[in-house]
Amino acid sequence: MSLTLTRRGFLAGTAGMIALHPFSVRAAANQAHLRIMETTDLHVHVFPYDYYADRPTDQVGLSRTADLINGIRAEATNALLLDNGDFLQGNPMGDYIAYERGMKEGDTHPIIAAMNTLGYDASTLGNHEFNYGLDFLVKSLAGANFPVVCANIAKSLGASPREDETFLPPYVIVEREIVDGAGNSHPIRIGFIGFVPPQVMTWDRRHLEGNVAARDILEAARAWVPQMREEGADIVIALSHSGIGAADASDGMENASVPLAAVEGIDAILTGHNHLVFPSSAFAELAGVDIEKGTLMGTPATMGGFWGSHMGLIDLMLERDGAGWRVLSHVSEARPIYKRNEDRTTTALAEDVPAVLAAAQMEHDETLAYVRRAVGKTDAPLHSYFALVADDPSVQIVSNAQVWYIAQMMAGTEHEGLPILSAAAPFKAGGRGGPEYYTDVAAGDVAIKNVADLYLYPNTVRAVRITGATVKDWLERSAGMFNQIDVGAQDAPLLNPDFPSYNFDVIDGVEYQIDLSQPSKFDNKGNPINPEANRIVNLMFDGQPIDPAQEFIVATNNYRASGGGNFPGANDSTVVFDGPDTNRDVIVRYIVEKGTVSPRADGNWRFAPVDGATVIFETGPNGAAYAAEVPGVSIEEAGMADTGFARFRISL
CATH class of the missing domain: 3.90.780.10 (5'-Nucleotidase, C-terminal domain)
Structure with missing residues (x-):
């Protein structure tokens, strides 16, 4: 069964009631505007709250990022919401669930519950997902109403990546309906593939050694992406929980997103792990990186900060031809949930979405008691x-x-x-x-x-x-x-x-x-x-x-x-x-x-x-x-x- 990409029942007929993105305005018949939204490195930050300082803050929280997400969905007829990993650990709420409450069969982790309210299309694993052990991870992922993929962590390695018994599915191809500029719906097959730094085998050796193995990110990508195309993926989006670093590939790269973006068959790449924002001047001097165009090796890319501070966004203009869909043009950005003022104070640029708060309210209250x-x-x-x-x-x-x-x-x-x-x-x-x-x-x-x-x-x-x-x-x-x-x-x-x-x-x-x-x-x-x-x-x-x-x-x-x-x-x-x-x-x-x-x-x-x-x-x-x-x-x-x-x- 296919779904419309808005996942909120937004149809082209409502377009006259809202301000549309220029791509949506310009899209002709057989052309479609696709918005790709990214969260990354959430680290269990559902609430706009600093648990260490025990006070509210405007600078973090999926509940605030959700406001941006809802706004984006209202600006175009076709949208995807993806997460790029490191959602399960990283603040006292994560520690409370892991060390105090635990995860029984059938429990839903609060960050997963919050993400479920937003209708994510897919996620990948970050390195911190392994911090509490594989059993905790498996129980946490069981509550997700969206697929989680990872191509370079395997229960056992084969002679080549395609022969690996991967810990999670290496990729997923979803069937969606996409609305073109004339208001007509068309089928599209979108592939999501995920990657995590192979250094997890060192960082979480006590949990992973003897249980799983890691492959080089690029080795895995070069094997699996062609298979995704063979299976009919019109568009391939890489969920790279790997930072933006050197352009030259080397074995076992931790920050491999730049050479990964050059792998043939990848149409867009979501990055993270650096806890930075892309496009931004932070990456201005790196080879293969164009901060004006928002590309890595010519491939559209984004990185949405950390702890919910930003929402990464890639807008694609797609065109349908005999071979499927192809990317005509793109725009990349990262939208913040707050701005920093000259006097060092901050001003919120987004409001809380009540449904997201409600999904983790009980655990938030319990975490406050825990930190105190x-x-x-x-x-x-x-x-x-x-x-x-x-x-x-x-x-x-x-x-x-x-x-x-x-x-x-x-x-x-x-x-x-x-x-x-x-x-x-x-x-x-x-x-x-x-x-x-x-x-x-x-x-x-x-x-x-x-x-x-x-x-x-x-x-x-x-x-x-x-x-x-x-x-x-x-x-x-x-x-x-x-x-x-x-x-x-x-x-x-x-x-x-x-x-x-x-x-x-x-x-x-x-x-x-x-x-x-x-x-x-x-x-x-x-x-x-x-x-x-x-x-x-x-x-x-x-x-x-x-x-x-x-x-x-x-x-x-x-x-x-x-x-x-x-x-x-x-x-x-x-x-x-x-x-x-x-x-x-x-x-x-x-x-x-x-x-x-x-x-x-x-x-x-x-x-x-x-x-x-x-x-x-x-x-x-x-x-x-x-x-x-x-x-x-x-x-x-x-x-x-x-x-x-x-x-x-x-x-x-």
Whole structure:
């Protein structure tokens, strides 16, 4: 049985009542305007709500994207709605369903229930669909009223992709009725094929090893797309949960969408995984990418942001000939659900669709209770009042979690056995945020929403491989946080006000001192200004002076590893692991796994003595309660500043 493409009974006869897209206006007999809508990387964001901050937000939510979807359907006679993967995991609602409620036979996952209300035509798997294991995935997909396809994950591999026993159908060909410019209906066969990064076999090794195997994306596409054409697909749409990256193909590419778009037989490609928007200037310099035309290798493409922030859209003008349908022209875009104002506030550009909210209302309420109750305990306070002057528990727990995670990711790789260090910086450390802008979680219960205090940004975990010499320079860059202090100086200002706290990386796993009598080796932007300076002294690893030639794995985040802050050794050339998980999710998993965490700062860094000198720094007044416990430094109160900050003195 065939269905009209609108899936809402919209017929050409109503066209005069609404504003139509130019393609619909221009379409002649035997020509049809087809709109392809994409959501991608929803990560369980049904509601416009930040569960970590425990407050509403205009920046996320399928309930808002749904408003755009409904609007698009009203603008043309033929429309498809597709999802590009990473819908099942990625916020506390996903964790609540997986770890607390579970999925019994017959249960419907809330994100699936919400998607069902919108009438999706198809979806593919993202890498995060595997995070909770295959049994959970199968039970979740059972509730979908739409096909889910994936061509490069197999229960068993054959001699060629076509001989694989795929985990899900590699593709699906659906029969639809499409309305042409004269108002006549015609049959059309549309094929959807899906792909996921083969790196899932590393990222979710514990769930997948011995159960499934992954093929290279391009290898799978080159085998299956011709078969789809042989079976009569008029149009083939690739659902590529793979980012926009290099144009030159290589085995096992994670971000393979550009060469994938060049595979003969693919008419349009939906991308994701990057958590970016296409077309946009983010991809302006890449080979094979045309952001003006919205194409990859000449093929129409889109990427709809993440968490429901955008809806990707490809408009195709199709023409019917003796051989079926072909693409005459196209337009690609990504429509946002909000805009960011000059004053950093946001304005909503879409409203909630009540049916989408209703589909997950019960689970939303249960998730709120979940994030507000304890998921673990800490046996020491988690505060950041002294994070800029001494080793600190709020940074320590981040480092502990990053090392725990990266150790698992390095297992079975060529990097296994190398020592793992962790670089982490304090985010809530006063400054422009004011005297209350600090992490402060008492010993005892830790709730999920407390993790937002520990890690403000939705960064993802990465790891770099660098030498001991580069570790030292990384720390030299961090030490720009401090002013140079002369011997005998009295109450000199300690902190460089132009140096952001998020660039003050502490590297855990080594021990070191910072000699403030030396000038900074780098300026505030990371450019060398005093090449011979050596603020980092007594740098030790495993009780011995660090070997400049020894190699280390350093756990960090995507911002730092991709060059953010301009740190020595932190760039794309040194990255050996680009994780799919956010640092915040890793911290939550770490707390859940450990039950009780011990984030006491281990005092692995401190200031070197500077004869007769004292320095002054400011922090939140509530820090006074913890001053006596700060490791490696003697701190005394020095009055209040006019700004509401408390002043403290350190004798160097």
